Amino acid sequence: MNKENTTTLWHGTLKEYIVGFVLSLLLTLIAYFIVKEHLLKGLLLFSTLGGLGVVQAVIQVFLFLHLGKESKPKWGVVVFLFMLMVLIIIVGGSLWIMQSLDSRLMR
Amino acid sequence: MTQPLLSTHEVDTYHKTTLGFWVYLMTDCVLFSALFATYAVLHQNTFGGPTSQQIYDLSLALAETMVLLISSFMCGLAMLMASRHEKNRALVLLGVTFLLGLSFLTMELHEFTHLVQEGNSWRRSAFLSSYFTLVGTHGLHITCGLVWMGVVIGQIFFRGFTPHTFRRMSCLSLFWHFLDVIWIFIFTVVYLMGAK
Numbered sequence: 001m002n003k004e005n006t007t008t009l010w011h012g013t014l015k016e017y018i019v020g021f022v023l024s025l026l027l028t029l030i031a032y033f034i035v036k037e038h039l040l041k042g043l044l045l046f047s048t049l050g051g052l053g054v055v056q057a058v059i060q061v062f063l064f065l066h067l068g069k070e071s072k073p074k075w076g077v078v079v080f081l082f083m084l085m086v087l088i089i090i091v092g093g094s095l096w097i098m099q100s101l102d103s104r105l106m107r
Numbered sequence: 108m109t110q111p112l113l114s115t116h117e118v119d120t121y122h123k124t125t126l127g128f129w130v131y132l133m134t135d136c137v138l139f140s141a142l143f144a145t146y147a148v149l150h151q152n153t154f155g156g157p158t159s160q161q162i163y164d165l166s167l168a169l170a171e172t173m174v175l176l177i178s179s180f181m182c183g184l185a186m187l188m189a190s191r192h193e194k195n196r197a198l199v200l201l202g203v204t205f206l207l208g209l210s211f212l213t214m215e216l217h218e219f220t221h222l223v224q225e226g227n228s229w230r231r232s233a234f235l236s237s238y239f240t241l242v243g244t245h246g247l248h249i250t251c252g253l254v255w256m257g258v259v260i261g262q263i264f265f266r267g268f269t270p271h272t273f274r275r276m277s278c279l280s281l282f283w284h285f286l287d288v289i290w291i292f293i294f295t296v297v298y299l300m301g302a303k
Contacts, residue, residue, distance in 0.1 A: 010190035017183040035299045053295035064284040083133035087140040094144035
């Protein structure tokens with residue numbers, strides 16, 4: 001019989017939560033001070049902030065949401081990757097189309 | 108503490124429910140991505156109204172971020188206690204999560220009323236419409252999460268940890284962590300990139 005208790009159902013550990021929390025805190029504060037102290041400008045500023053945000057999101061997805069910890073077959077990961085694809089098409093596609101329209105219409 | 112073993116059926120239900128809930132969260136993510144795309148396209152269309160640099164309060168946004176992050180962390184700890192069936196600790200941590208979530212919502216509503224009172228409501232410009240829709244949708248999710256959390260706290264208080272209450276709390280914690288991940292992007296894209 002495949003009997004389990006709830007400790008084996010939930011994948012989180014104390015260490016994971018603490019590491020995830022401290023890293024998220026640091027990344028948020030770094031991003032905040034970059035903006036507050038005007039350390040960077042233009043494209044460099046936007047890509048740095050975007051990068052810091054994505055890193056923090058990845059940390060939380062793995063350490064708080066425990067993506068990929070389930071037993072095989074990993075349907076959670078499959079759905080996640082599909083969502084990423086749709087997300088990139090929606091956000092990237094919208095920005096691309098609207099920017100191109102903008103440059104054609106406004107001189 | 109000794110824990111009751113779950114039957115194969117209960118374990119099966121747990122995995123199916125959490126996977127189903129995960130699929131819902133991913134579709135929610137697609138909803139937010141559409142709102143982010145709208146905001147990114149419209150954020151400079153101010154129609155003579157205020158720009159993002161003039162109305163954002165960065166320190167308030169940082170405070171909101173911190174409160175929500177700590178709330179998410181507390182929810183994780185509560186889940187850890189729940190998996191060990193430590194009822195009282197789990198309830199206390201869930202209570203702290205709830206209060207932090209409530210203060211986050213209060214700060215956000217304070218920000219919204221402040222903007223509306225100054226005449227910068229969602230009617231003012233395309234930029235403000237997209238801002239209120241994006242941040243407001245997140246706020247609505249937080250509100251639903253708080254109501255749900257209240258129900259789960261009540262169930263655990265009265266019934267203790269059964270396979271049912273544990274499963275519901277797992278879904279709730281997924282939801283809460285997910286909302287924090289969405290907020291990272293709101294903080295970055297809306298507040299940090301829109302500040303001076």
